[in-house]
Amino acid sequence: MPSSRSRSHWGLRFSTTTRPTVTIVGPCLTANDDGTYGVGRGFITPDLGLFDSVHDAVAVAVRELPSGLGPVTLGSFPGPSSGTEERRSGMRCLSAGSVRPT
Numbered sequence: 001m002p003s004s005r006s007r008s009h010w011g012l013r014f015s016t017t018t019r020p021t022v023t024i025v026g027p028c029l030t031a032n033d034d035g036t037y038g039v040g041r042g043f044i045t046p047d048l049g050l051f052d053s054v055h056d057a058v059a060v061a062v063r064e065l066p067s068g069l070g071p072v073t074l075g076s077f078p079g080p081s082s083g084t085e086e087r088r089s090g091m092r093c094l095s096a097g098s099v100r101p102t
Helices: 054-064
Strands: 011-015 024-031 037-040 049-051
Touching (some): 024 054, 037 054
Antiparallel strands (some): 011 024, 037 049
């Protein structure tokens, strides 16, 4: 049964670069309709666990991030640029380098 709570984003990935060419690192976190939170190595595959609390899911995800991550850098446009590409992004990127386990 779908949740009565509305959410605009149900998945979170970590990236070391911004759009348009994101560089995905670490696990994917998902918010499920049944109120659980998944963590997995693939997109929407909770192979690292299902959790009742977002805190527990984030703790596992942070432990799975590779070591030595630095600040997020700007992504580049693939191929030659015509100068007409959209340079804004509606995606919010989380700097994997700024995540610190508690």
